[in-house]
Amino acid sequence: MVQEMADYRAEGILLAGAGRAILLQLANPAIGRGVAAHSTFTQRPVNRLKGTLTYVYAVVYGTDEQVHEVRRRVNLAHAPVQRVADESSAGYNAYDPALQLWVAATLYDTALTVIEKIYGPLDDAAADAMYQDYARIGTALQVPAAMWPKDRAAFGRYWQEQLAALRVEAEGAQVGRGLLYPENTALWYRAVMPSARFLTAGLLPGGLRKDFGLAWSDRHERRFDRTMRVLAVAYPKLPRGTRHWFKDYCLGELEKDLRGNGPPQQRQGTRG
Numbered sequence: 001m002v003q004e005m006a007d008y009r010a011e012g013i014l015l016a017g018a019g020r021a022i023l024l025q026l027a028n029p030a031i032g033r034g035v036a037a038h039s040t041f042t043q044r045p046v047n048r049l050k051g052t053l054t055y056v057y058a059v060v061y062g063t064d065e066q067v068h069e070v071r072r073r074v075n076l077a078h079a080p081v082q083r084v085a086d087e088s089s090a091g092y093n094a095y096d097p098a099l100q101l102w103v104a105a106t107l108y109d110t111a112l113t114v115i116e117k118i119y120g121p122l123d124d125a126a127a128d129a130m131y132q133d134y135a136r137i138g139t140a141l142q143v144p145a146a147m148w149p150k151d152r153a154a155f156g157r158y159w160q161e162q163l164a165a166l167r168v169e170a171e172g173a174q175v176g177r178g179l180l181y182p183e184n185t186a187l188w189y190r191a192v193m194p195s196a197r198f199l200t201a202g203l204l205p206g207g208l209r210k211d212f213g214l215a216w217s218d219r220h221e222r223r224f225d226r227t228m229r230v231l232a233v234a235y236p237k238l239p240r241g242t243r244h245w246f247k248d249y250c251l252g253e254l255e256k257d258l259r260g261n262g263p264p265q266q267r268q269g270t271r272g
Contacts, residue, residue: 008115008126009060009133010247013235017110018049019200023176023212024106024166031099032172034092038081045179046189051077054250056107059140060133061247066254071140097143102162104138104148109159113203117228118235127152168211176212198224 026032051073058070078094085091093099112130116122122130128151135148149155168176180197182190201214202224209216235243 007244008119008122009111009130010057010244011115011118012243012246013118013231014111014114015049015053015246016199016231017114017203019179019196020113020203021106021110022179023200023204023208024110025103026172026176027166027168027208027211028099028102028162029090029167029169029172030092030096031102032169032175033089034081034083034094036171036175037083037092045182045185050250050253053246054254056137057247057250058254059137062251062254065258066251067140069254069258074141095142097147100141100143101138101147104134104143105155105159105162107137108134108155110203118232120232131155163205163207166208168208173211173213180212180214199227202227 026035055070055074058066062070081092081094083089083091083093108131111134112122112127115130131152135145138148139145149158180193180200182193197214198220201209201216201220204212204214206216241248
């Protein structure tokens with residue numbers, strides 16, 4: 001049972017949902033516009049993913065010093081991502097609490113989706129604990145605590161309202177396709193992308209697949225279901241150290257930076 005797990009928040013299998021969370025974020029028009037105008041996302045996808053997850057792990061597990069550092073990095077990266085609405089753009093602002101709430105919401109809903117596919121439904125205590133963890137991920141930046149939906153039922157209503165309002169604009173779709181079909185990236189990254197695209201498509205709400213150019217059919221659905229069943233049997237049997245390796249790695253690299261033993265902080269992948 002999932003509630004008996006040592007710590008589901010650190011599970012490496014959550015990486016399987018990274019593409020889903022990113023595409024859900026890009027489907028918000030303001031986020032799509034901001035990322036398209038200011039991000040090196042498609043050239044540095046691994047660094048960007050590492051930066052995002054370092055922030056998540058630090059907020060959930062880190063020391064006060066680590067939390068302060070990841071907040072500083074994210075705020076520094078967000079500072080230039082602003083544009084006032086004009087005739088040619090509806091504008092965007094990375095400091096907008098509503099946009100930050102949506103980003104945190106995609107991380108929470110994606111993590112919950114993946115964990116329940118691998119371990120089964122969470123009991124109420126485990127589900128509430130996970131929900132509170134992700135509230136902290138949002139409110140560590142500019143999201144006021146009162147803005148985070150007060151409980152899981154309120155979050156469900158918020159989530160459905162946001163999904164209904166999503167519309168993928170050209171900028172977001174272009175960034176999404178650049179991530180899904182990379183060209184100027186390492187060979188190993190291009191090699192793993194077919195599997196990553198498949199998992200991303202399977203985990204996405206159906207209405208968004210077409211917008212991002214992800215083919216899907218009944219055959220894909222059957223294959224996806226089989227894949228999830230295999231992972232649900234095999235993954236929990238891995239040693240805990242293996243399952244939590246990426247969390248330990250990210251926090252270790254963050255600590256090296258803080259102690260002056262790593263590369264410059266701005267090169268750790270937190271830039272938009």
